[in-house]
Amino acid sequence: MSIEKQTVFLSGITGYIAQHITKQLLETGKFKVIGSVRSEEKATALAKNFDNNSDLSFVYVKDISDRAAFDESFKEHGAKIDYVIHSASPFHFNATDVNKDLIVPAEIGSAGIFKASVKYAPNLKHFVVTSSYAAVADLFKDNDPSFKLSEKSWNPMEFDEAVTNSLFGYCYAKKIAEKTIWNLGKELNVKFNISAVNPVYVFGPQCFDSSVTKELNTSCEIINQLVHAPVDAEIDETIKASYIDVRDVARAHIEPLLNSEKFNGQRLIMYADRFGKQSIVDVLNKIPQLKGKIAVGTPHKEDNIASELAVVDNSKTKELLGFEFKSLDKTVKDTALQILKFEGKL
Structure with missing residues (x-):
């Protein structure tokens, strides 16, 4: 007797990490994947790379900084979505207005997909957000061997300092994006579980x-x-x-789907050395x-x-993941x- 496959909604599916997540999800034989893309051209190319796998489909989300960007997709597919992995995130250091170009879109993008999940996905079991080591680290203490970071650490930078340059703005934006998820989870008293994956520099081959x-x-x-x-x-x-392999990062996104209670409320710092x-x-x-x-x-x-x-x-x-990093x-x-x-x- 075949077990019905569960559905994962994966934002930003054409990204470097997201493609590896998709590959590993499909290889389990347990999941169908709905991926958000910005263009039909990108969807066609990715579908071809995955041999037009029948368990892979796409929705079009043009701009994640639009507060309602995910609403239409979740209205259409929400009832069948079991899991959400939010990996879509702008990554650049050439902002002309740090708050407008980096910080505001980070908050809006996270809030938008999370609220759409709450409103339109009644069967959602787990929400995984791709965060970053930038949300954990203290930029000014990374060269201090007496300083120690853990999964409980947060980037201490304040808004006034963050808007002074793009690097600071990016790191602060990653913190805001992740905190938005955790805060909304509490405010909206959600029934599904939540995890964050916080990778350092991600190396490793492209998925294709x-x-x-x-x-x-x-x-x-x-x-x-x-x-x-x-x-x-x-x-x-x-x-x-610090580095981590992309295949280990991808796996860290999938383990919470396989053992939701174990990973509920957890931040996973993906750091090998x-x-x-x-x-x-x-x-x-x-x-x-x-x-x-x-x-x-x-x-x-x-x-x-x-x-x-x-x-x-x-x-x-x-300890939570239980596998050795590359x-x-x-x-x-x-x-x-x-x-x-x-x-x-x-």
Whole structure:
């Protein structure tokens, strides 16, 4: 006897992380996916990549900063939606008006889809929001090894400081977007469960080889540039951050759907370890096709980079998820090999 598949509404389905979420959802054989897209062209391309899977369908949401952006889709499909994953989020640092371009849309986008879920999806069991490490971290203490972060931590930045530049604005906007979800959950006394997924820099291959382009998404572009760094290039030591593999992030969105009560009210900090550009170069130079052809820098200089930075304690997240995160070697190699394949160098 076949078990009826449950339906997941996934906003921003064409995104880097969202495509991996879709792939893993469909691979379970337990879910149907309704994904929001901004154009018919994007839907057609993604459907083709998924071999026109009958469990995958699309709705059109032009602008998530419109308060009613999701209403029509939820009016039409809400009765059959069991889960919502809200992954759609603008990501840029070129705002001319930080509040208008970054902060307000973040709040409106989160509130819009959440309120549509409450109003039109009576059978909803779990709402997962793709948040960010930016909602957790303190930008000014990340280089302080005596400072410790956990799933209970929140970015302490206030509005007046946030509007002074796009980076501050983006980090504050991620906090506001996530807090909007938690606050509305309490205000509206919702019956469904809620989780947040808070990734750091996300590396790893694109979901499909055909998605590789000359310039990649923000995180993976760091690896892409180093794959093409000339032998005599100096390695920039200013970036000292944290990484996680995109496939682990995708899985973290799906586990709450499989065990809703366990993940209710939880924030999942998706953090595997610290890295710098030298750390990445060290891995890239292990790849035969790149060894001797790209920059070397000072090998192993960043082997102990984590000891120089704030402590990220995500032991609660790891305990809840129960699987091991991919190593820097694995995620960087897989990313680089896909780039080389795209360029015909394998």
